[in-house]
Amino acid sequence: MADRSFEQKVKEELADLRIKPDASVWIGVASELRKEKKRRWFIWLMLLLAGCGTASIWTYFQFRQPAPLAENGKMAAIVKPVTTSQSSIPNEKEKVNPVKGVAIKPENAIVLNGTHREKNTFSWQATVDKRNAKSVEPSNQTVTVHTGIDQEPAKQKELAMVGNHVSEEKKIEEVSMNGTSQDKQVFKDSLQLITHEEKQIAQTIVDTPQQVLENLTPTLIKAIVQAPKKWNWNIHLAAGYGNTITALLPAGKSGNDVYASSPSTGVGGPGSIGTPGGGGLQTASGGGGRTAAFSFNAGVEMSKLIGKRNRLGMVIDYSFYQTNATVGNRIDSTSYFSSVNLYNRNGYYYNNGSSVNYREQYHFLTAGLAAVFPARLFKQLQMRWQVGAGLQFLIASNGLQYDAATNRFFRNNSLIPKIQPRLSFGFDFGIGKQSLFYVGPYWQYTTANLAGAGTDKRHLVLSALKLSYILPEKKNKVQR
Amino acid sequence: MDDHQKLVKDCLKNDPLAQKQLYELFSEPMLGVCYRYTKSIQDAEEVLQQGFIKVFRYLHQYAMQGDLGAWVRRIMVNTAINYLKRKPRYQLDLSFEDTHLHPVTAYEPEMNLNRKDLLNLVRQLPPGYQTIFNLHAVEGYTHVEISKIMGISEGTSRSQYARARALLIQWLEKYSGNEKKDMYGR
Numbered sequence: 173m174a175d176r177s178f179e180q181k182v183k184e185e186l187a188d189l190r191i192k193p194d195a196s197v198w199i200g201v202a203s204e205l206r207k208e209k210k211r212r213w214f215i216w217l218m219l220l221l222a223g224c225g226t227a228s229i230w231t232y233f234q235f236r237q238p239a240p241l242a243e244n245g246k247m248a249a250i251v252k253p254v255t256t257s258q259s260s261i262p263n264e265k266e267k268v269n270p271v272k273g274v275a276i277k278p279e280n281a282i283v284l285n286g287t288h289r290e291k292n293t294f295s296w297q298a299t300v301d302k303r304n305a306k307s308v309e310p311s312n313q314t315v316t317v318h319t320g321i322d323q324e325p326a327k328q329k330e331l332a333m334v335g336n337h338v339s340e341e342k343k344i345e346e347v348s349m350n351g352t353s354q355d356k357q358v359f360k361d362s363l364q365l366i367t368h369e370e371k372q373i374a375q376t377i378v379d380t381p382q383q384v385l386e387n388l389t390p391t392l393i394k395a396i397v398q399a400p401k402k403w404n405w406n407i408h409l410a411a412g413y414g415n416t417i418t419a420l421l422p423a424g425k426s427g428n429d430v431y432a433s434s435p436s437t438g439v440g441g442p443g444s445i446g447t448p449g450g451g452g453l454q455t456a457s458g459g460g461g462r463t464a465a466f467s468f469n470a471g472v473e474m475s476k477l478i479g480k481r482n483r484l485g486m487v488i489d490y491s492f493y494q495t496n497a498t499v500g501n502r503i504d505s506t507s508y509f510s511s512v513n514l515y516n517r518n519g520y521y522y523n524n525g526s527s528v529n530y531r532e533q534y535h536f537l538t539a540g541l542a543a544v545f546p547a548r549l550f551k552q553l554q555m556r557w558q559v560g561a562g563l564q565f566l567i568a569s570n571g572l573q574y575d576a577a578t579n580r581f582f583r584n585n586s587l588i589p590k591i592q593p594r595l596s597f598g599f600d601f602g603i604g605k606q607s608l609f610y611v612g613p614y615w616q617y618t619t620a621n622l623a624g625a626g627t628d629k630r631h632l633v634l635s636a637l638k639l640s641y642i643l644p645e646k647k648n649k650v651q652r
Numbered sequence: 653m654d655d656h657q658k659l660v661k662d663c664l665k666n667d668p669l670a671q672k673q674l675y676e677l678f679s680e681p682m683l684g685v686c687y688r689y690t691k692s693i694q695d696a697e698e699v700l701q702q703g704f705i706k707v708f709r710y711l712h713q714y715a716m717q718g719d720l721g722a723w724v725r726r727i728m729v730n731t732a733i734n735y736l737k738r739k740p741r742y743q744l745d746l747s748f749e750d751t752h753l754h755p756v757t758a759y760e761p762e763m764n765l766n767r768k769d770l771l772n773l774v775r776q777l778p779p780g781y782q783t784i785f786n787l788h789a790v791e792g793y794t795h796v797e798i799s800k801i802m803g804i805s806e807g808t809s810r811s812q813y814a815r816a817r818a819l820l821i822q823w824l825e826k827y828s829g830n831e832k833k834d835m836y837g838r
Contacts, residue, residue, distance in 0.1 A: 178817070179789045185767045186774065186790050189684030193697055198675055200701045205671060205708055504741060505694060519698060519739070 203586050210590055214565055221539055225488060228474065232403060403474050404483065405643040410598075410614045412636025414467030414493035414534075416622060418629045465494035465531060467634050469616065473542055483544040487560060491594075491616065493534040493632050497572060499581050500525025521582040522572065530581075532571045534622075534632060536564040538594060554602030556610060564592040564618060571622060592620035598638055607642075614638035656720040663711055675704055678721060682728045688786050689732035691742070691775060703731035729791060733783060733801060742779045773823050781816035788813050 471489020478484045500523030522528065540562015547555045569588055572581040600612025616634040623630045659677075662670030682703065686696040706727050714723050736742045777785060787793040787801070788809075795809040802809065 178821075182770065182774075182789045183792070185770050186684075186688060188681065189688065189767065189771065190680040191683040191687055191693075191696075193679050193683045193700055197679070197697050197701045197704075198672065201675060201704045201708070202668070202671070204701075204705045205666075205668075208709065209666065504739070 207586055214590065217565070218537060221488060225472075228403075232405070403476055404485070406473050406475075406640050407471070407643070408473065408489070408638055408640040409468065409470045410616075410634065410636035410638035411466070411468040412614075412634060413464035414632060414634045415464040415495055416462055416630040417633055418631070462532075463496045464635075465496045467491070467493045467636070469614075469634060469636065469638075471538070473640075475542070475544060478543075481546050483546075485542050485544070487538065487540050487542045487562060489538050491534075491536040491538060491564065491634065493536070493634060495532045497530045497532055498526045499523070499528050499530050499572065501527055503580075521580045524579045524581070530572065532569070534569045534571060534588075535567040536592070537567055538562045538564045540594065540596075542596070549601075554607040554610075556600055556602075556612075558596070558598045558600070558614075560594075560596040562594050562596075564594045564620075566590045566592065573623065588622055589620040592618045592632075594618050600638060600640060606644075608644060610638075610640040610642070612638060657716050660711060660714055660716065660720065663708065671708060674707075678724050679704070681721070682724060685725060685728045686732050688771065688774060688790065689729075689736065689783060691779075695735070695739075699728070699732045699735045702735065703728040706731055725791075729787070730801070736779060736783060769827065773820060773827065776823070777816055777819060780812060781819065784809055784812045785816040785820065789817075 469489055469491040471487055473485050473487045475483040475485025502520050502522050504520045522530065540560055542558060542560035542562075545557040547557065549555050566585070566588055569585050570583060571585070571588060573584055573587050574581055594616060595618075596614065596616045598612055598614035600610040600614075603609040603611060614634075614636050616632075616636075618632040620631070621629050622632060659670055659674055663674055679700065683696055683700050686699040686703065687693065690696045690699060703724075707724055710727070714720065774782060774785060784798060784802070787798050788795065793801070795806045795813070798804075798809040798813075799806040804812075
């Protein structure tokens with residue numbers, strides 16, 4: 173009972189305590205509410221992008237048809253010298269991979285260029301690489317059609333046989349048209365499903381190679397030869413060093429090269445970073461400043477052929493930038509920063525100085541466009557120029573801002589633009605015969621200013637080595 | 653109550669005016685709450701800010717039943733406790749060694765103190781004592797509830813409260829004695 177009276181007295185005195193808060197508290201709350209509103213919008217945008225990406229991938233795999241060739245979208249029919257005594261259908265040992273040219277030499281090959289047109293149809297345009305075909309000796313030869321058939325219905329199989337569908341080694345079905353009558357019938361039946369003109373060519377190929385050569389006019393070749401305009405997917409990783417600079421052009425001094433004086437104290441040089449005077453970083457010799465730190469970028473690109481060689485694509489990637497900064501001692505306290513009219517929400521700030529190493533980190537998601545211009549060096553080396561532009565969306569950051577009035581550094585991400593335009597540039601070289609891997613230098617530059625306060629300018633840059641991997645098209649499996 | 657419901661609905665529509673109104677309605681009493689748990693007005697304001705951000709973020713969870721003020725107050729108390737746990741300088745060490753033991757007493761001092769002085773004495777308690785004393789004596793939480801909130805046993809909560817209470821009474825006696833001395837000029 174006695175206890176209760178004591179507690180009651182305390183409660184009466186303290187429960188209804190009222191203290192008027194500082195106006196900055198509401199500023200902080202309102203700022204956070206605005207930020208959350210933007211964040212919600214950003215989440216929806218990311219969900220939309222993720223949905224589009226997923227739908228694209230699903231569509232890609234759903235509607236992808238058996239690749240006409242394993243390489244460069246070409247189809248191949250192989251003119252193979254055979255003797256009249258040769259077995260009509262080659263046995264297992266004779267099966268070759270014409271694409272890799274393991275057993276078929278170029279002078280023995282006729283290459284058909286084609287493209288798929290619709291889902292589940294193998295309507296393709298066929299012609300013959302005349303240069304190669306010329307070298308074919310018409311006498312005592314027959315045409316062997318190499319086919320690789322995906323796990324598709326029987327009708328598709330027949331069509332695939334017509335289309336000379338090349339597949340993986342050891343999975344090639346071969347149909348020699350001077351073989352059994354049954355084989356020949358199957359092949360000819362399938363011809364009914366292609367156009368008259370194509371049928372003529374195909375039949376000609378089958379029946380008389382010499383006649384094929386005669387029928388091939390330059391016009392026909394020109395009209396038909398075209399690379400398939402498919403989406404090409406690749407993944408990339410660029411790892412290197414990130415930093416901040418004051419301007420893209422050389423006229424703008426790097427933040428690391430600029431001494432700045434603190435407007436509040438008038439004391440210049442070492443110890444001041446990010447001051448509004450311009451750049452606001454001191455050199456390393458001054459005991460501090462921003463220096464480069466490990467950063468990377470990873471993402472996915474889907475591109476389509478524009479014209480004969482160049483590609484234009486969409487890029488979605490994640491960028492992680494870091495910079496090293498040196499600041500003064502940390503003070504665990506909240507403070508109101510009048511120069512930017514903002515409240516420090518993180519419960520600490522840093523004095524101006526050079527006693528503490530601080531690593532600034534920036535996380536971005538980017539959606540953008542990229543153009544690729546292939547080139548060839550020394551006839552052998554595949555090379556590509558790349559330029560890109562996109563929008564970076566800030567996910568998170570612990571980047572510091574400078575308050576001129578108090579000469580302190582503090583965190584407040586509302587000062588960092590949430591959406592930042594980004595430019596990228598680079599070139600790379602293909603590795604290997606198939607050039608599925610490309611590696612080369614790469615640069616990124618963000619045009620938005622990271623420093624929201626004062627006249628300071630800081631732009632993120634990434635200098636990296638970029639490795640790209642072009643996802644190969646799905647190879648077809650043979651259905652026996 | 654209807655006014656509060658309308659205010660909540662407007663806030664849920666992200667109406668800035670309604671949000672400001674809700675803030676102004678509760679900011680003063682809630683800063684009083686935060687102040688009791690912290691050691692400085694800056695910390696209290698920081699807790700208040702974080703608390704209001706939570707209030708607006710989770711306002712959709714308010715069931716439109718019961719006192720809105722009590723709901724906001726509960727969030728503030730939870731935010732304050734989280735803040736204390738997170739901040740190393742509060743050293744919310746709830747384990748007691750022998751050297752830290754304080755006598756337990758059921759004695760009741762004469763409460764001649766004004767609100768401000770009493771508040772200052774409570775805020776001079778060690779953080780662990782201060783928190784549990786506030787939760788039990790002022791907020792009315794049971795020791796079972798406190799044990800869940802603080803992640804301690806019920807027995808620890810009880811013993812800490814008893815010791816906090818004893819310490820406070822000791823200070824109150826001393827304070828009252830000093831007041832008399834001053835009054836009589838001795």
